Amino acid sequence: MQNFELPFIPDRPVKPRNTGITMVMDKGLSLREAENFIESGAHLVDIMKLGFGTSYVTPFLKEKIKLYHDAGLKVYFGGTLFESFIVRGMYDDFKRLLDKFDLQTVEVSDGSISLPTDDKLNYIRDLAKNFTVLSEVGSKEAGIIISPGKWIKMMNAELEAGSWKVIAEARESGNVGIYRANGTAHTLLVNKILNKVDKDSILWEAPIKGQQVWFIKILGSNVNLGNIAPHELIPLETLRLGLRGDTFFDFLPESNVEAFKL
Amino acid sequence: MQNFELPFIPDRPVKPRNTGITMVMDKGLSLREAENFIESGAHLVDIMKLGFGTSYVTPFLKEKIKLYHDAGLKVYFGGTLFESFIVRGMYDDFKRLLDKFDLQTVEVSDGSISLPTDDKLNYIRDLAKNFTVLSEVGSKEAGIIISPGKWIKMMNAELEAGSWKVIAEARESGNVGIYRANGTAHTLLVNKILNKVDKDSILWEAPIKGQQVWFIKILGSNVNLGNIAPHELIPLETLRLGLRGDTFFDFLPESNVEAFKL
Amino acid sequence: MQNFELPFIPDRPVKPRNTGITMVMDKGLSLREAENFIESGAHLVDIMKLGFGTSYVTPFLKEKIKLYHDAGLKVYFGGTLFESFIVRGMYDDFKRLLDKFDLQTVEVSDGSISLPTDDKLNYIRDLAKNFTVLSEVGSKEAGIIISPGKWIKMMNAELEAGSWKVIAEARESGNVGIYRANGTAHTLLVNKILNKVDKDSILWEAPIKGQQVWFIKILGSNVNLGNIAPHELIPLETLRLGLRGDTFFDFLPESNVEAFKL
Numbered sequence: 001m002q003n004f005e006l007p008f009i010p011d012r013p014v015k016p017r018n019t020g021i022t023m024v025m026d027k028g029l030s031l032r033e034a035e036n037f038i039e040s041g042a043h044l045v046d047i048m049k050l051g052f053g054t055s056y057v058t059p060f061l062k063e064k065i066k067l068y069h070d071a072g073l074k075v076y077f078g079g080t081l082f083e084s085f086i087v088r089g090m091y092d093d094f095k096r097l098l099d100k101f102d103l104q105t106v107e108v109s110d111g112s113i114s115l116p117t118d119d120k121l122n123y124i125r126d127l128a129k130n131f132t133v134l135s136e137v138g139s140k141e142a143g144i145i146i147s148p149g150k151w152i153k154m155m156n157a158e159l160e161a162g163s164w165k166v167i168a169e170a171r172e173s174g175n176v177g178i179y180r181a182n183g184t185a186h187t188l189l190v191n192k193i194l195n196k197v198d199k200d201s202i203l204w205e206a207p208i209k210g211q212q213v214w215f216i217k218i219l220g221s222n223v224n225l226g227n228i229a230p231h232e233l234i235p236l237e238t239l240r241l242g243l244r245g246d247t248f249f250d251f252l253p254e255s256n257v258e259a260f261k262l
Numbered sequence: 263m264q265n266f267e268l269p270f271i272p273d274r275p276v277k278p279r280n281t282g283i284t285m286v287m288d289k290g291l292s293l294r295e296a297e298n299f300i301e302s303g304a305h306l307v308d309i310m311k312l313g314f315g316t317s318y319v320t321p322f323l324k325e326k327i328k329l330y331h332d333a334g335l336k337v338y339f340g341g342t343l344f345e346s347f348i349v350r351g352m353y354d355d356f357k358r359l360l361d362k363f364d365l366q367t368v369e370v371s372d373g374s375i376s377l378p379t380d381d382k383l384n385y386i387r388d389l390a391k392n393f394t395v396l397s398e399v400g401s402k403e404a405g406i407i408i409s410p411g412k413w414i415k416m417m418n419a420e421l422e423a424g425s426w427k428v429i430a431e432a433r434e435s436g437n438v439g440i441y442r443a444n445g446t447a448h449t450l451l452v453n454k455i456l457n458k459v460d461k462d463s464i465l466w467e468a469p470i471k472g473q474q475v476w477f478i479k480i481l482g483s484n485v486n487l488g489n490i491a492p493h494e495l496i497p498l499e500t501l502r503l504g505l506r507g508d509t510f511f512d513f514l515p516e517s518n519v520e521a522f523k524l
Numbered sequence: 525m526q527n528f529e530l531p532f533i534p535d536r537p538v539k540p541r542n543t544g545i546t547m548v549m550d551k552g553l554s555l556r557e558a559e560n561f562i563e564s565g566a567h568l569v570d571i572m573k574l575g576f577g578t579s580y581v582t583p584f585l586k587e588k589i590k591l592y593h594d595a596g597l598k599v600y601f602g603g604t605l606f607e608s609f610i611v612r613g614m615y616d617d618f619k620r621l622l623d624k625f626d627l628q629t630v631e632v633s634d635g636s637i638s639l640p641t642d643d644k645l646n647y648i649r650d651l652a653k654n655f656t657v658l659s660e661v662g663s664k665e666a667g668i669i670i671s672p673g674k675w676i677k678m679m680n681a682e683l684e685a686g687s688w689k690v691i692a693e694a695r696e697s698g699n700v701g702i703y704r705a706n707g708t709a710h711t712l713l714v715n716k717i718l719n720k721v722d723k724d725s726i727l728w729e730a731p732i733k734g735q736q737v738w739f740i741k742i743l744g745s746n747v748n749l750g751n752i753a754p755h756e757l758i759p760l761e762t763l764r765l766g767l768r769g770d771t772f773f774d775f776l777p778e779s780n781v782e783a784f785k786l
Contacts, residue, residue: 057264059263234582241577241580243604244577245576245664248607248636260639262663294556315762342767350776406786
């Protein structure tokens with residue numbers, strides 16, 4: 001859907017798609033707010049994450065999940081909820097919860113807890129039998145540094161175990177995992193990951209505009225990005241399409257660039 | 263209300279309650295936005311503050327106040343409006359305004375004005391006859407430092423004069439009063455206050471997530487917190503319940519913590 | 525529209541007005557969100573900017589523009605969209621687009637592109653025949669510094685060419701053009717501009733509260749301000765009226781100030 005014709009706008013894959021994915025974080029929208037979001041953005045978004053444990057207290061949760069499903073979107077509980085069940089030894093209850101809410105997508109993560117690699121991979125293998133699995137690599141804790149080698153090893157092992165995508169952790173605030181405390185990306189880490197992990201299989205959490213711009217400039221319009229705030233979905237799409245200042249010249253032919261670049 | 267069962271979730275008092283209170287700041291929501299907020303959050307919030315002087319220009323104000331009242335919420339004008347009447351010598355007009363809008367709750371503050379202690383206490387005493395009074399201590403001005411002794415003296419005097427709760431000032435931006443310009447808390451000041459003032463009688467303004475986490479870690483799930491943005495209500499509740507990374511291990515039994523802590 | 529009477533509230537011109545203008549940036553509101561905004565704020569806002577290239581992907585665009593027009597608001601495409609057509613050599617298509625969406629207002633800018641002065645003035649002259657033109661001065665690029673003399677020359681030339689207002693660039697983030705990277709204003713630059721350009725003909729982008737306060741303190745309640753987020757419209761109006769802490773004493777008689785100032 002677009003309101004008018006313009007040449008030199010990057011192609012975006014048709015949904016449902018495997019690349020160029022946008023994941024938005026819903027932190028507790030009301031039903032009507034979810035409807036408003038769907039009206040303005042369903043054609044641009046692929047996945048709704050019901051952030052961390054908000055699903056525990058959000059009213060009309062089942063109805064909201066149905067709204068998103070009816071709009072063609074994947075929906076899943078934020079990984080912190082998975083971890084809340086694991087830390088209590090309630091994995092089977094978690095699986096029943098997925099069924100109760102008619103979910104077909106699930107996140108496996110260890111952002112707040114320490115989970116032996118084999119356990120994490122087993123959860124992924126088990127859930128991948130019946131669900132689309134996204135698994136997350138990286139800690140929510142500010143001080144914890146994971147070596148590039150370990151990032152790569154975990155990501156590839158989790159994809160092999162059945163994850164559809166691996167998520168690179170950044171939190172809602174965008175200041176841990178692949179980013180420094182000030183929000184700028186660990187360039188060397190990201191480059192090393194990109195050398196060894198299929199780029200289309202990674203979904204980068206990028207809640208801050210500068211992070212979105214950075215990834216689009218490196219990996220193009222169809223990089224997979226997540227943790228986008230609902231009202232930042234359309235602005236992000238303009239970045240992907242070169243219709244905002246930050247990426248204005250990135251997708252234009254050289255001749256147009258030369259004539260007009262500052 | 264909760265969507266599923268989980269053990270080791272902190273108890274929250276049933277509303278109307280005296281502790282564990284959340285106060286949300288409405289800076290001019292439309293009627294439908296207020297309805298959306300009520301749908302998703304009325305079970306989690308106790309008090310709506312109509313921020314500073316926004317009530318002067320917000321349409322359908324009486325209808326909105328009724329919506330909140332019907333949802334079981336306390337509603338009051340932000341203290342700046344009280345001060346706007348006081349600075350003009352119009353205290354009686356202010357009381358008539360409370361009646362005109364069917365308010366049962368009121369804030370007495372001196373965040374922008376200099377008010378002799380006796381005058382402030384007299385306003386509290388007078389209003390406490392007919393209203394639930396919240397009184398605020400602390401200046402909105404960045405440079406003004408109040409000694410811990412004075413904070414304590416004022417808080418206790420105001421509670422004695424009839425305030426239901428005393429509010430510790432932080433503004434919408436969370437960078438004055440009990441916080442430094444960078445938003446971190448004045449730990450020593452807060453501790454001294456807690457030594458001498460009943461903790462359940464204090465409502466801490468804590469608009470920034472780090473401030474909410476800090477108070478929950480010190481005072482537990484049922485600390486009274488205020489100046490919460492409408493869309494941050496559900497995320498705050500997850501912090502209170504240990505369902506977000508920041509407080510994930512704070513309410514779990516030691517054995518679960520040991521097995522999974524990073 | 526006001527909910528009660530208070531003396532010493534600054535006069536605001538009746539709409540449609542030439543000064544005291546507020547321009548709000550819509551980055552992709554849904555139809556219902558636009559209706560909510562109109563319900564709570566139409567009496568306070570003058571102009572809606574459909575930010576940068578968001579119009580390309582926003583659903584129900586024509587319907588939304590009609591909603592705003594019916595509420596008595598000017599509506600225009602953010603300058604980045606104008607530049608997107610210019611850089612592709614599609615000026616005539618841009619004019620057809622304005623007609624297709626029934627727009628009567630248009631922005632001419634060179635925030636992302638390099639445009640010879642004569643070309644920019646010609647676009648303004650041509651569009652001013654049929655549209656209300658706002659033209660923007662200043663670069664979106666962080667490193668680019670324009671001398672005060674050039675700001676003044678461009679602003680006056682563009683006004684002479686037919687611009688209704690000239691906009692001083694700051695972006696949505698408020699950290700370029702007339703502001704430093706940290707968001708504080710270039711005081712000397714602004715003062716030099718004010719010495720040589722009619723102040724009522726300038727619309728200052730001021731997305732951050734501190735910037736709004738700064739301009740209100742220098743130029744009064746009826747300074748023209750823009751790039752206001754939808755939910756910050758009512759808070760901004762309280763700043764203009766002296767009903768928020770930051771401007772609380774700015775419009776009161778000296779005697780009231782003396783009696784109560786901190």
